[in-house]
Amino acid sequence: MSEFKYLDFETLGRIKNMQMLAQGVVEGFILGLHRSPYRGFSVEFAEYRQYVPGDDIKHLDWKVYGKSDRYYLKQFEEETNLACHILIDASPSMDYKGEGAVFTKLEYACRMAACLSYLMMSQRDATGLMIFDDEIRQRLPARGSPAHRQLLLTTLDNVKPGTGDTDLAGPMHALAESLKKRGMVILISDLLDDPLKVMSALQHFRFQGNEVVVFHVLDRDEIEFPFHAMTEFTDSESKEKVLVAPQSVRREYLNEFDRFFGAYKKGCADLGADYKLMNTSASLELALSEYLYRRSRLF
16 A cells, blocks of 8 residues: 555556657657757766666766676756646635545545656656645645655645635746746646636746646536535635525536536647546546557657
8 A cells, every 4th residue: 555645556557557758849858758859967966776778878887887786877857858847726626525526626636646746757757746726835846856756745645725716827827937948737627717817827838838738627516517406505715605406507507617618628729738627536547547548649
């Protein structure tokens, strides 16, 4: 059993032989999985790793070989295929869990982030994390060391839903301004905010040359509106309550949901961002493996 509550080994077992490859050219150092416009290694030493066939032998440490009779490479902080930044929306709406659901949207997002970060770092990609609602609550820079992976997974285990207003665009613009090189940005959110503002922030990442992946996490209740009896709904931010006869509003709600869903799906397509709707009632293991398989077919 994992020491981390959100690291799902069943999901990892299914996706461990898959790769989260970058579709575009990214800044970084080529290790066989990603193309890079640059060559060379950073001067900041991070750790050793054992040689595997295909590695460049010019980075072998012959002193270590002389002592251990084994081949080891010097690995540097920037020795990575790309810098991946995983963004988790922790706004109040992400704390929703419908009747019969196993996880809240935020818990589902954290499980997804744990598995993706483990996968990314296993393929030697530096991975960072940002937890945000109306502002950045926590941020870890993109790194790839085992110690960093421990810190990232521990951080995920301690994520709590926010209590303030939702403002997805502001923190994303702030992150985009701080990024020094192109890489991959993975947004995990229910996207319950103004689509025009959110798409503007995603465009900011794309304008800088980053690849963008959007996992739109929603509860089955939000997608299907399966209510029948009189139901009291509570606004996750204002806490305002309203009693509704579902039959009288179902058609209007589903039409509005289609517009909401369509705005993000079309907006991502127009930007060249990868979009995937994630239903929290669906198996994360199956949903992620299906997504990674589909993505692999693009190469």
